[in-house]
Amino acid sequence: MNPTTLKGACHCGAVTFEADTPIEPAKRCNCSYCRRRGAVMSPPFTRDKLRILSGEDDLALYQFNTQVAQHFFCKHCGIYTFHQTRSNPQEWRVNLGCIDGVDAYALASTVADGASSSVVRDA
Ligand SMILES: [Zn+2]
Structure with a gap:
């Protein structure tokens, strides 16, 4: 599938964003x-493909373990919007559940083995 501009928002609508990425393969x-x-996540894309349209100040950042990945979520409604990946910090993914017109649960998605690919136990 060719990249397309996905439009998304958190649950309360404070954070809105666009990302130029295909929907599949979902992960x-x-x-x-x-x-x-x-969450069901988009394929990876580079940071320049992500545009935060509103609510940048409403985002909170969560990091754990290796402190490499950056997991962003809305500080009001708690919804995960997008993150920078640990396996390749040049790559980002969005939460497909936040995307307008996408039924994330209808997509075939594979499961990344993040649990065993981490350098720290019980990642
Ligand atoms: Zn929100």
Whole structure:
């Protein structure tokens, strides 16, 4: 699928963004963080493909373990919007559940083995 401009928002609408990326292949991850949030994520793209349209000050950052990945979420509604990946810090993914017109649960998605690819135990 060719890249397209995806438009997304957190649940309360404070944070809105666009990303130029295909929707598939969608990905999930089994690391200790992702298995809790349960998101279906877009394919990776570079930071220049992501535009935060509103709510940059409403974003909170969560980091753990190796402190490499940057997991952003809305500080009001708590919804994960996008993150910078640990496996390649040049790459970002968005939460497909935040994207207008996308049924993230209808997409075939593989599960990344983030749990065993981390350098720290129980990542
Ligand atoms: Zn929000």
